[in-house]
Amino acid sequence: MDRRRRHPAIPRHRGTAAGGGYSTAADLLKFARALRAGKLLPPALLAEATRRQTPWYGYGFMVGERQGVAGFGHGGGAEGMNGALELFPAQDEIVIGLANLDPPEVERLVDYYTARMPLGR
Incomplete structure (x- = not known):
């Protein structure tokens, strides 16, 4: 079964603690850098x-x-949206993945890359 679908025009989940937030890779990079910089x-x-x-879990972060x-x-993520952010502070590395695909597609890609x-x- 091909789980790839177009992102719905109006997502069912919108800005809740369990997902539905909107971001760009550039904004996630700013977030990660601000987090690291204190x-x-x-x-x-x-x-x-x-x-x-x-x-495997800290307070809000997978560790x-x-x-x-x-x-x-x-x-x-949820149907039609998926994201992942990983930081490696000692190496000054940040990995960001975003896609309009169902989970766990981005996590798999980020896992493969890291x-x-x-x-x-």
Whole structure:
């Protein structure tokens, strides 16, 4: 079954905590840079937010490693929309994926890309 569909003209989910936000890659990049620079959260609070509270989740961020390098981010979507943001602070790397496709297409693409990035090399 081909799960690709055109994004609906008026999404059912609109700006809720569970999705429906609107963004561009440029705006997500600004968000990620501001987060890293301490403009949105003080460094101590960001460190706490990105500390594992469960095996894979912090406070609002998915936390893990790629190639032994610590990173955090978040992804998700709904029918016709999908996004992912991953930050690797020690390497000064940010990965953003956005598409008008059903999940988990973008997460798969970002996973594929980050698995091959020269992070720990």
